[in-house]
Amino acid sequence: MTNAEKGAERGTRARVARLILEHGPINAAALGERLGLTPAGVRRHLDALLAEGMIEPRSVRPRGQRGRGRPAKLFVITDAGRSAFEHAYDGLAGSALRFLAARAGEQAVADFARSQVTGLVRRLAPAMREVPADQRVRVLAEALTADGYAASASEAKSGGEQLCQHHCPVAHVAAEFPQLCEAETEAFGELLGTPVQRLATIAHGDGVCTTHVSPRALSAQRAGPSPGATISPSQTAIETSKETGR
Structure with a gap:
């Protein structure tokens, strides 16, 4: 050969x-x-x-097969x-975050994690404005796949949709610093304009990172944000632009 x-x-x-x-x-x-x-x-x-x-x-x-066939x-x-498939920078990234946590505290790690996903929100917000709300999970999955997360979107049996990431390039680091997963989940909620809930993560030993996306109709029925919920400037910009047609 x-x-x-x-x-x-x-x-x-x-x-x-x-x-x-x-x-x-x-x-x-x-x-x-x-x-x-x-x-x-x-x-x-x-x-x-x-x-x-x-x-x-x-x-x-x-x-339906019982006892017959293989x-x-x-x-x-x-x-x-x-x-x-993991990137070769896990060790360096983990060392950097441990150094940051030791010097500036855990809140600094959370701030860093949010700063990392801000780029995702800014990059995808224009695309989210251009598609119907019921296609946003699919568009997000395609963008995450392009970034190396091997993501997919499907309907959830319990209602709403399900976003799955079959690969996480930072899983080893996220296992030590869950702030990375938390910031990513917040970003998903901002981009999709509806509450989301992380059900499983590769970082915690699950086979797939799974995020449940609440039905938009259910979210719209609420009189206002649920207790503890926040609406970020990015989310407001998405919804305002969609309503004004900009």
């Missing part, structure tokens, strides 16, 4: 791993369909990723596989 062929093989294997990270649990047939690979080609890459400890299989019996095999990313 030439170097070019080896490079192409590694590239395809990385795409398989990325799809499992973003869409797992997922089966081999779905992977082959998304990537245009033959069953044999998918199996070759899956076997290699399994041998490297990047992914692991899960057996799920199809709904359970369907799905694949999910492992902690080692997720770590392979």
